[in-house]
Amino acid sequence: MxxxxxxxxxxxxxxxxxxxxxxxxxxxxxxxxxxxxxxxxQRRKPEPLSPGEPWRPVGPHGERMIARYAEIAGLGWSRERISFELGVGDRTIFRYAAYLRRLEQEQREEQAQESRQELGVAA
Ligand SMILES: [Zn+2]
Structure with missing residues:
Protein backbone atom coordinates (compact mmCIF):
# COMPACT_ATOMS: atom_id res chain seq x y z
CA MET A 1 0.00 0.00 0.00
CA GLN A 42 -11.11 18.56 -9.59
CA ARG A 43 -14.63 18.23 -10.83
CA ARG A 44 -16.76 19.78 -8.17
CA LYS A 45 -18.62 17.39 -5.97
CA PRO A 46 -22.37 17.86 -6.13
CA GLU A 47 -23.70 19.86 -3.21
CA PRO A 48 -25.48 17.55 -0.78
CA LEU A 49 -29.03 18.33 0.27
CA SER A 50 -29.26 20.49 3.38
CA PRO A 51 -31.74 19.57 6.11
CA GLY A 52 -35.21 20.89 5.34
CA GLU A 53 -34.41 21.50 1.68
CA PRO A 54 -36.95 19.91 -0.64
CA TRP A 55 -35.62 16.88 -2.45
CA ARG A 56 -33.69 17.41 -5.67
CA PRO A 57 -31.49 15.11 -7.71
CA VAL A 58 -27.85 15.22 -6.58
CA GLY A 59 -25.01 14.61 -9.01
CA PRO A 60 -24.91 13.08 -12.48
CA HIS A 61 -26.58 9.87 -11.38
CA GLY A 62 -29.48 11.73 -9.78
CA GLU A 63 -29.90 13.84 -12.90
CA ARG A 64 -29.92 10.80 -15.16
CA MET A 65 -32.53 9.14 -12.96
CA ILE A 66 -34.86 12.13 -12.94
CA ALA A 67 -34.46 12.52 -16.72
CA ARG A 68 -35.37 8.87 -17.18
CA TYR A 69 -38.33 9.26 -14.85
CA ALA A 70 -39.53 12.32 -16.77
CA GLU A 71 -39.33 10.28 -19.98
CA ILE A 72 -41.46 7.41 -18.78
CA ALA A 73 -43.76 9.34 -16.45
CA GLY A 74 -45.88 10.47 -19.39
CA LEU A 75 -46.40 6.97 -20.72
CA GLY A 76 -49.33 6.16 -18.47
CA TRP A 77 -47.54 3.31 -16.70
CA SER A 78 -48.52 2.21 -13.21
CA ARG A 79 -46.32 3.35 -10.36
CA GLU A 80 -45.31 -0.28 -9.80
CA ARG A 81 -44.06 -0.54 -13.35
CA ILE A 82 -42.17 2.76 -13.11
CA SER A 83 -40.58 1.61 -9.83
CA PHE A 84 -39.59 -1.65 -11.41
CA GLU A 85 -38.22 0.02 -14.54
CA LEU A 86 -36.08 2.50 -12.58
CA GLY A 87 -35.14 0.08 -9.83
CA VAL A 88 -36.26 2.44 -7.06
CA GLY A 89 -38.95 2.32 -4.39
CA ASP A 90 -42.27 4.14 -4.11
CA ARG A 91 -40.84 6.90 -1.95
CA THR A 92 -38.31 7.77 -4.61
CA ILE A 93 -41.01 7.83 -7.27
CA PHE A 94 -43.02 10.27 -5.12
CA ARG A 95 -39.92 12.45 -4.76
CA TYR A 96 -39.30 12.46 -8.50
CA ALA A 97 -42.91 13.39 -9.16
CA ALA A 98 -42.88 16.19 -6.57
CA TYR A 99 -39.59 17.50 -7.92
CA LEU A 100 -40.91 17.65 -11.49
CA ARG A 101 -44.10 19.40 -10.33
CA ARG A 102 -41.94 21.98 -8.56
CA LEU A 103 -39.82 22.51 -11.68
CA GLU A 104 -42.91 22.96 -13.82
CA GLN A 105 -44.33 25.41 -11.32
CA GLU A 106 -41.08 27.42 -11.31
CA GLN A 107 -41.04 27.43 -15.10
CA ARG A 108 -44.62 28.67 -15.25
CA GLU A 109 -43.76 31.45 -12.82
CA GLU A 110 -40.71 32.44 -14.85
CA GLN A 111 -42.70 32.49 -18.06
CA ALA A 112 -45.42 34.55 -16.46
CA GLN A 113 -42.84 37.02 -15.24
CA GLU A 114 -41.22 37.21 -18.67
CA SER A 115 -44.50 37.92 -20.40
CA ARG A 116 -45.29 40.60 -17.82
CA GLN A 117 -41.94 42.18 -18.59
CA GLU A 118 -42.62 42.03 -22.32
CA LEU A 119 -45.89 43.85 -21.76
CA GLY A 120 -44.07 46.44 -19.70
CA VAL A 121 -46.08 45.69 -16.58
CA ALA A 122 -44.19 45.96 -13.32
CA ALA A 123 -43.84 42.56 -11.64
ZN1 LIG B 1 -4.22 17.24 -5.05
Missing amino acids: SRMIVCACCKRVGPYGGYGWIRSCYDRWRAADRPDGGPPP
Missing part, protein backbone atom coordinates in the same frame (compact mmCIF):
# COMPACT_ATOMS: atom_id res chain seq x y z
CA SER A 2 1.32 3.46 -0.82
CA ARG A 3 2.03 5.88 1.97
CA MET A 4 -0.42 8.63 2.79
CA ILE A 5 0.54 12.24 2.09
CA VAL A 6 -0.99 15.70 2.10
CA CYS A 7 -1.31 16.62 -1.55
CA ALA A 8 0.81 19.55 -2.70
CA CYS A 9 -1.92 20.70 -5.08
CA CYS A 10 -5.17 20.35 -3.17
CA LYS A 11 -4.11 19.69 0.45
CA ARG A 12 -6.27 16.61 0.67
CA VAL A 13 -4.89 13.51 2.36
CA GLY A 14 -4.55 10.42 0.22
CA PRO A 15 -2.21 7.76 -1.08
CA TYR A 16 0.92 9.08 -2.78
CA GLY A 17 0.76 9.27 -6.58
CA GLY A 18 3.79 11.26 -7.73
CA TYR A 19 5.40 14.74 -7.71
CA GLY A 20 4.04 15.43 -4.24
CA TRP A 21 0.46 14.81 -5.32
CA ILE A 22 -1.99 12.20 -4.12
CA ARG A 23 -2.98 9.43 -6.47
CA SER A 24 -6.25 11.01 -7.67
CA CYS A 25 -4.53 14.31 -8.53
CA TYR A 26 -1.62 12.53 -10.16
CA ASP A 27 -4.00 10.40 -12.24
CA ARG A 28 -6.02 13.47 -13.22
CA TRP A 29 -2.82 15.18 -14.32
CA ARG A 30 -1.79 12.18 -16.43
CA ALA A 31 -5.28 11.85 -17.91
CA ALA A 32 -5.08 15.53 -18.95
CA ASP A 33 -1.82 14.86 -20.84
CA ARG A 34 0.53 16.10 -18.12
CA PRO A 35 -0.11 19.86 -18.36
CA ASP A 36 2.76 22.10 -17.14
CA GLY A 37 0.51 23.73 -14.56
CA GLY A 38 0.04 20.51 -12.64
CA PRO A 39 -3.21 18.64 -12.04
CA PRO A 40 -6.28 20.33 -13.54
CA PRO A 41 -8.96 21.32 -11.00
